[in-house]
Amino acid sequence: MLTKLIAACLVLVAVLPSIASAEAYALRTVVPGDSVGVIAERYHVTVDSVLGANQLESSLIRPGDVLRVPYVAAIGGPLGESVATPPGFRWYSLGRGETLSSVASRFGLGLNALVGANPDISSLDRLPAGYELLVPPSAGLVVRLGEGESVLDLLASYGLDPATFARANGLRSPFDVVPGMLLFLPKVVPTDALARLQKVREAENRYVWPIHGRLTSYFGPRNLGMGTSSFHRGVDIAAPSGTPVGAARGGTVTFAGWSTQGYGNLVRIRHADGSEAWYGHFSSISVSVGQYVNQGDRVGRVGSTGLSTGPHLHFEVHESNGNARDPLAVLP
Numbered sequence: 001m002l003t004k005l006i007a008a009c010l011v012l013v014a015v016l017p018s019i020a021s022a023e024a025y026a027l028r029t030v031v032p033g034d035s036v037g038v039i040a041e042r043y044h045v046t047v048d049s050v051l052g053a054n055q056l057e058s059s060l061i062r063p064g065d066v067l068r069v070p071y072v073a074a075i076g077g078p079l080g081e082s083v084a085t086p087p088g089f090r091w092y093s094l095g096r097g098e099t100l101s102s103v104a105s106r107f108g109l110g111l112n113a114l115v116g117a118n119p120d121i122s123s124l125d126r127l128p129a130g131y132e133l134l135v136p137p138s139a140g141l142v143v144r145l146g147e148g149e150s151v152l153d154l155l156a157s158y159g160l161d162p163a164t165f166a167r168a169n170g171l172r173s174p175f176d177v178v179p180g181m182l183l184f185l186p187k188v189v190p191t192d193a194l195a196r197l198q199k200v201r202e203a204e205n206r207y208v209w210p211i212h213g214r215l216t217s218y219f220g221p222r223n224l225g226m227g228t229s230s231f232h233r234g235v236d237i238a239a240p241s242g243t244p245v246g247a248a249r250g251g252t253v254t255f256a257g258w259s260t261q262g263y264g265n266l267v268r269i270r271h272a273d274g275s276e277a278w279y280g281h282f283s284s285i286s287v288s289v290g291q292y293v294n295q296g297d298r299v300g301r302v303g304s305t306g307l308s309t310g311p312h313l314h315f316e317v318h319e320s321n322g323n324a325r326d327p328l329a330v331l332p
Ligand SMILES: [Zn+2]
Pocket: 217, 232, 234, 235, 236, 313, 314, 315
């Protein structure tokens, strides 16, 4: 038995000097619990091919042995040298007015693919212009290999086979990786990132009251007396003149000035989903067109400008198609 062990080790040692020039092999250090069968299965190659590549007479291996795994043969040929970022990726600087969705469709990708390549982004809808996005060649998840993290364990946790992984990353072997390297896990859906970003989006899309006050007029048809009626496209909230009005939702100011349609001093703010909030009758306006305002930021002060019978805020909510909707349906 002892003789056999020594013999096996000698064979391995004899093989090792030629490994440097070996092509199409992964080097695998045997760890406790490994067997030729286990290794062969992990690389999706046959036991015989592992035995043959190492000129082993038997499948006797020991922890610390270094085996050649004829792995590239299984994935269709030699691959290029390992690179810092997976092949087929490119950086893209987010342009003004561009969204994740528009960038994704520009590159023929789904939104999930873009999220998978950038799983640490803070928002689906509020990335600033100039933000550098990694654009993947296809859907999958990009992860950074942690210090001391086993690439095989990582692949196993995502149910990925090493051959697919190596091919997608332009690696000769799945072990040609170093901590900190960006790794592409093809077809892996970024479920954690998507769940987190969905919560962020819901929070971003929530409205708050722009001011607190008594509702003096509701959304809908309203009788003006003397047989005339009109449709009131928002709600009126009474408050003393000069009361600061906060943005009900964050967004970009698309109009700030005098309205010819009776709103007086009007501010319109467009939100990331294309909807808008309109704030009318201001005594003074605190924002300018093109400015991004966060939820709660002051947009103006309550007044009675335009067609108004007293100090109040006229507040409208428009859907992305332009239709006005009842603000009470979105306010908490
Ligand atoms: Zn009104």
